Amino acid sequence: METFTALRELIFNPGFNEQRSAALKEINFDELDAPITDLIKKIASIEYCFPLQSCYGHFLCAGQNYFRNIMPLPAAGKITRVNYRIAYIALCIKQSTDGTVLLEDLNKIAGAEPDYIQFGCAGWFWERQVNSYTLQVEPKRFMDKDKIEIDYDEAFYIEKIRNMFFVKLNEATDKHLH
Numbered sequence: 198m199e200t201f202t203a204l205r206e207l208i209f210n211p212g213f214n215e216q217r218s219a220a221l222k223e224i225n226f227d228e229l230d231a232p233i234t235d236l237i238k239k240i241a242s243i244e245y246c247f248p249l250q251s252c253y254g255h256f257l258c259a260g261q262n263y264f265r266n267i268m269p270l271p272a273a274g275k276i277t278r279v280n281y282r283i284a285y286i287a288l289c290i291k292q293s294t295d296g297t298v299l300l301e302d303l304n305k306i307a308g309a310e311p312d313y314i315q316f317g318c319a320g321w322f323w324e325r326q327v328n329s330y331t332l333q334v335e336p337k338r339f340m341d342k343d344k345i346e347i348d349y350d351e352a353f354y355i356e357k358i359r360n361m362f363f364v365k366l367n368e369a370t371d372k373h374l375h
Contacts, residue, residue: 245291254284279352285333
């Protein structure tokens, strides 16, 4: 996220229910990255949050031109550099007891690998939607970038982190389904 900022406290938002309803009507599940479509549907079913935007995280090597590539990284071979577009989920959380617990659960995911997973806010999201939060997979040194070029070994490591990230996010989401 090019405007990634520190975590902010939840604030009272009297328009949350209307904003949630409007946002859910706008989601086109057919346009989401296939590996996370079910996750986004689960998040959308939690009454004290709603998804704003997401990306599975895409790795592009020489010869790959499809920017939404979801294939695993190929064996290293002659690949030395990889373009990576960050994996992330941006969501809005309602100020409530349940919302606070969700916020804490998402923060724990970031704590599992702090050099590669960040939890915070994105300035432009917050300006459009208060109580919006972003959980992203990105090397900490690039945490304010949407895409980066890295060496193959680090890309391979990030791919493992990204896969673990979505498993943990699914587990956290399951905990909040009622």
